Amino acid sequence: MDVAERLAQLALFADLTPMQVEAIAHSFEESVFQADERVLRRGLSGGNFYVILEGEARVVAGDRVLRTLGRGDFFGEIAALTGETPSADVVAESLLRCLMIPPQELERLLLERPQMMLRLLRMEARRLQTSGEWQA
């Protein structure tokens, strides 16, 4: 399955046309991590926005696991949109495949594709509803 096909199955991209999804798949790179490899690092600038295509990740603050993320989930958006550094680590739980969107591209993409922005906002709101702990 190529990246465009994987993206088309995810909620974040559900309102986009196949052409728009294909353009996103061609614009950004995939990244693959081993189990226990760190993807996002607390306190470091320049972190990307990641959408999980395959595998699982955990959000970790010190020794505490705050949350587990799976296919279709995303992370790094708060740091990418605010310019602050992440307040937690995100670590691959298993072999993890992500689409990686650089922070400077995320804002442009969301402004170009407001349907995607709305999806992201809704998913973010749901997260806030279910957990007060999400800060990564």
Place this chain on the structure above:
Amino acid sequence: MAGVAPPFPPGDYDVTVVGSGPGGLQTSYWLRRFGVQHAVLSRDGTPAGMFQRFPIFQRLITWTKPDAPVARTTREYEWYDHNSLLADEPELKALVPGFMDRAFDLPSRSEMEAGIAAFANKAALRVRYGCTWESTRHDGDRVVLATTDGDYSSRAVVFAVGVTKPWFAAVPGLEHGAHYVDAMEPERYADRTVFIVGKRNSGFELAQGLLPWARSIFLASPRPVQTSALALSPLRVRYLHPYDEYARGGPGTYVLDVAIERIDRHANGFRVVANGTTWDGRLVLDVDDVIAATGFQTPMGDLPRIGLVTVNDGRVPALTPFWESVSLPGVYFAGNASQGAKGLAKRGAGASSTAVNGFRYNARVLAQHIAETLNVRTSEQAPIADLGSFLLHELSTAPELWVQKGYLCRVVGRGRTGLVDGGVLPLAHFLDSRDGDAAAASVEVDERGAIVPTIYVRRAGEISEHLLTPHPLHEYSSDVYTKEIEHVLRQLPA
């Protein structure tokens, strides 16, 4: 050479390297330097085989400046010469500029081939040529390669086989067209309409080469050309005329953001049906030729079958920061395929691992890592008298840091007797290692595209990051920086 037995007969080795291009030769050079017993196998008959064919239009896109403010035998000269392989011996350094006729500051591929072959020859690097790797299996903790000459069993294998296998994007009908590799003579395209699928290096190279011949040229892919990225790309030096023409409204050359629905072959050529990705609409074009410039993939043989995980739509192996497969232990990649290790990719920035200038440093770090992993060598840790001035000197002069921005860093750690040089390492490894208190320097690019020297301090497992103020001449030895770095390094316990 009749009568001379080829080196490296089948059998057991600590390491087996596959490939005799710049990646394989550079890895073999450093493995030998670090005392690692190894075999080198190549299906080619001579070193640097790729440069006998590619790039098609004769010239590389990576820079070498034959005359520079520093001598060719210095470490700093590597910064001016992105094409030569690395060596400790002065007579093996900077060999490519010696072959350049200086018609251009980018070597032609025959000049490049001559420079790499001279390195193999002068360094007396042995290769078993004409030996083709056929299949792979694990035998306990050893990796066994079956080849046309027999089996090679080793504790680690380094594949330096390039990213050389033509890759076709998943576009219905694209297989009816030619691939970039088959588009050899530009005069064949005289007075023809050519549709090129792909807007990366090979697409632009092809369009530039056909510009004097073809009647009209279309370059098409879903992704828009990113002018800000192109401004920093090696491509801009050679191949941007077609884009330039289009951007200025010149007729005959068109750079299209489209997803291709299908390509149909008909009696006189092809019909391409495509839909806009950054604009609403549909195009139906009748063209004489379709060429897939959708790039290449690593020739991975049977490795995916035994579990090799890949990235970039299956084109390159997914690798750890030390260029080991994320899924096959003991299987490493050098050369162009080392791009499968993305590192931190801060702000999406990639390492320069797709070209000799970057992967030559990867090869040295990889060879050292393998030597230490196999317990052949422990790293030499030279004492550092003044941590601040050492790191500032590295930030001013280290070609590894300036070429492999954000991927490689210089580390200073604490040894039994005080501060010691921890060498050049992948930054991601440094940040995630629990090896004790240490500092590292790297060169990075910020959100505005400015090049920023960066210091990391690791203390009790916690990392802090410090961005220094960029200097327009890249000189970081003044008192201002000394004070700045002393302040940063105060966090490290004495």
